[in-house]
Amino acid sequence: MRKVQMVTDRELEILKVLWTRGKASVREVQDDLNSLSATPVAYSTVQTLLNIMEDKKGLVRHIVEGRTFIYTPKKSSDRTIRELTKRFVDRVFDGALDRVMVALLDSKPPTADEFDRLRAMIDQAQKQSSLQPVALDE
Numbered sequence: 392m393r394k395v396q397m398v399t400d401r402e403l404e405i406l407k408v409l410w411t412r413g414k415a416s417v418r419e420v421q422d423d424l425n426s427l428s429a430t431p432v433a434y435s436t437v438q439t440l441l442n443i444m445e446d447k448k449g450l451v452r453h454i455v456e457g458r459t460f461i462y463t464p465k466k467s468s469d470r471t472i473r474e475l476t477k478r479f480v481d482r483v484f485d486g487a488l489d490r491v492m493v494a495l496l497d498s499k500p501p502t503a504d505e506f507d508r509l510r511a512m513i514d515q516a517q518k519q520s521s522l523q524p525v526a527l528d529e
Contacts, residue, residue, distance in 0.1 A: 396448040397478065401432075405440060406450065410468040416459050417441060 398406065401424075408423045409415055415423070421437045441462055444450040450471070453460045464471070484490045501509065 396450070398444075398448070398450065398475065402440060402444055402448075402450070404428075405437070405444065406464055406468070406471065409451065409462060409464045414461050414463045416461055420462070 404424055404427070405420055408420050412419065412423070417434060417438045420441070421432055421434050424432045424437065441451060441453075441460075445452060445462070450465060451462045452465055453462045455461070466474075480486060480488070480491055484494070
């Protein structure tokens with residue numbers, strides 16, 4: 392199984408198009424990117440990025456319909472984001488969740504409602520982890 396690769400900003404934009412559409416041709420991806428971006432993206436650039444994303448990074452796959460390559464994401468957005476986040480946390484913060492949280496809170500102070508939701512999520516995660524069976528050394 393291939394290790395998840397970090398993605399560039401443009402590759403993430405392409406993945407978001409594919410996650411939204413489900414599947415798309417190079418032209419459809421280009422059209423969607425150009426509708427969202429102030430700077431136009433060339434067809435050949437999108438085609439090259441999709442090739443890299445398929446051949447080198449394993450993020451997308453394609454089928455051929457007529458003479459058109461139709462691309463689909465290999466993994467769901469949730470799974471990809473979870474894998475990218477884990478890789479980022481491991482590489483940048485040496486896996487230290489407390490350091491991640493401090494950096495996030497420093498970068499954008501949460502509102503009172505966001506703090507409440509974060510506390511609820513942490514409480515839920517703590518309950519779920521306490522329900523997990525603990526492996527005993529034999």
